[in-house]
Amino acid sequence: MSGFDAGGSQLDASWFLLLAAILFILGTIGVLIRRNPLMILICIELMLNAANLTLVAFSRQLQNSEGQLFALMSMTVAAAEAVVGLAILVDIFRHRDAEDIDDLSELKG
Amino acid sequence: MNDLYNNAIGHWVIVTIAITALLFVVLTATAYTVWFERVALGRIQRRPGPNRVGPYGLLQLAADGIKLAFKESFVPATTDRILYVLAPCIAVGAAFLAWAVIPIGLWDNPKVTYWIADVNIGVLLVFAFSSLNVYAIVIGGYASNNKYSLLGGLRAAAQLISYEVALGLSLVPTFMIVGSLRLRDIVDYTVTWGPYHGPIPLILLTPIGFIIYIIAAVAETNRAPFDLPEAEQELIGGFLTEYSGLKFVMYYLAEYVNMITVSALATLLFFGGWYLWFVPPFLAFLIKVVLLLFLYIWLRGTFPRLRYDMLMRLGWKVLLPLGIVNVIVTGIILLAVQG
Amino acid sequence: MAIAIFFIAAAMAVAGGIGVISFRQPIRSVLSLVVVMIALSILFLLLSAQFIFVAQVIVYAGAVMVLFLFVIALLGPAKEMARGRLRFQTWLSALFVLALFGLVWAMLQGVQYRQPEKTDLNTFGTVQWIAVYLFTNYLYPFELTSILLLVAAIGAIYLSRKEGDDR
């Protein structure tokens, strides 16, 4: 593994990837075990952040621009996703008290 | 000096001293901004303002501070205790962080620099830190568990996000002209216009940008006439309703630090920072900041508070399109000038 | 120094991540997520991605999460009910996820990085550097995301308007 010089000490991209993996896993656990739809959205944001970290870490490791640009794009997508997701959630909460995602299993409004 | 700075430990010593000095300066400046506001508002209303504690009321702030510091520090019963205490801390932290990258002045001989960090994304960093400020208000409003506080917090969230867009957009022409985000480069921006060659206050090149900036900045700092989050008359203090004593002081402090921050930023971005004929740099900077602070107070003393829908309409339907047009026009002019 | 910063930020991020999934009140989860984001922004700075750092703080922490906070404050402090429809669901999911983590870990053990391209590290990650790529090579995706944002904004306005408010 070839490391890169960050502030005078060797810090390998693997460290960042491992951290990103941990965060992604935490996000996945959240999506799986939490029931509040809002919480699931929050956990998805956490997973997106973890993905961003891998992108930027690879960008630095390979000294390539694409990773950072892709991270920017994914931030934009995350913002759009959050906006639409929250709008849907507010709409759902307006109609019914949905504290459990399983309550939303039927399509009837 | 340079040897000390290049030494690893010396570097940290200097940075620590700089941070301490800056904290001292900003805190003192904040105290006297409050004094200045009270006096200026008084004069606008033909009152003398504070004049009891110390000469010209200069120690009024010390008296107020002592009074507030000795108040009982309590947390109302049904609040979210952790968040309730955390919120004012966020306010102060976010307010002071921005000063890490604001350059105050520069002596040429001997070379002394008045800043902690001179980074090439300086302006963006200031925005980044000030964008965290909204948390203090929303969390404070939410944690107080009070409908007025909550309304104040929600208003603040909507208002701050709306005006942040206009604020950012108002500065884009400046960046386009200068071609750098480093605050020092923006201050050092020089032009050659026929026989003239030298630094120029950028307000001459982007007057519309300055107008949008000052309106958006007043809204960002929750100052009158955009002080809807704390509107005393309708929301009995908004997010501040449940706060008292030192926690209130922290919010108050943060508000005034933010005021000075945006004034300093406007000085750097539009008024040529620390350049003013023969005036020494630090003093020149101070004069410009004080004048901008006076503009703030003047606005507060003149205009009534906007209604909420008017605020949103002003932000989204007036300032935002104006900002976009300003960017486009500046771009066209730049293209025409530079070829 | 860099290693110390990395570990501090990583610890912040992991603690925040655990907070996100374990706090009962949504508002605390959101604030934990903000902690994660700020920790990640520090890591971005460590990876010399200045612009991503600023974008992370301004866009993610400063706007998107405020939106979450706004919605939570609007909907009130709804704690989720601990209803065990599948009692072993939590442990099952944790097991699967741990298996996934093991997979990633194993993958990371054998990772081989490509030889880095020769870039000027003085400009790497700066705003100018990003902007040059964003407005030349990657203009098309850039415009696409802007359209996506526009569509999202219109969709959100449509979704959140009141019933029968057909103006």
Added chain:
Amino acid sequence: MAGDENGVNDDKPEHPTPLRGPDEGLPPKPEGKRPGVAADIGALATGLKTTLREFFSPVVTTMYPEEKTPRSERYRGRHYLRRYENGLERCIGCELCAAACPVGCILVIAAENTDENRVSPGERYAKTYEINMLRCIFCGYCEDACPVQAIVLGPEYELSDTSREKFIYTKEKLLEPLPPDVEARLKAAPPHPTASSGTSPPAGK
């Protein structure tokens, strides 16, 4: 402020705060044409100009504890019990002030004058004269009722103190040498003091 605002104040509307509907009483809006952006900005500039002018005009505050606003001659403040020039008390203990007092804050207990102990010119004098200043509404009826003009309301209004008991003003407290301005006021309308009878009604009322 004094110069240009007097003109505005002079032509007051007949009803200072008329009750009106949402559109009633508002100036009619010009038909078809909204005021332009320039007019709006002009209005803002006018506001800023006004406040700036006020900023540079002199302060009108009275620095209260050091300098006081002039009192009216008829100001009704703290009570005094007067004396005749020869030092005798005017009060004859008739209790008319206590009877006239709408809040009943005056207590008078009279005693007979004797030749050895002559306090007032009349038959009787007030042995006890107390006013509860917490109750007093400073209406001045006592002053009206007094046949010998013994009790008067002076110009003093800073009556704060630290306990409720201290607000029951006793005769010792009330019988104070008169301040010069009240003296002057009373000299302007002399009540013909008749030392012998003392019960003659005050002239000029």
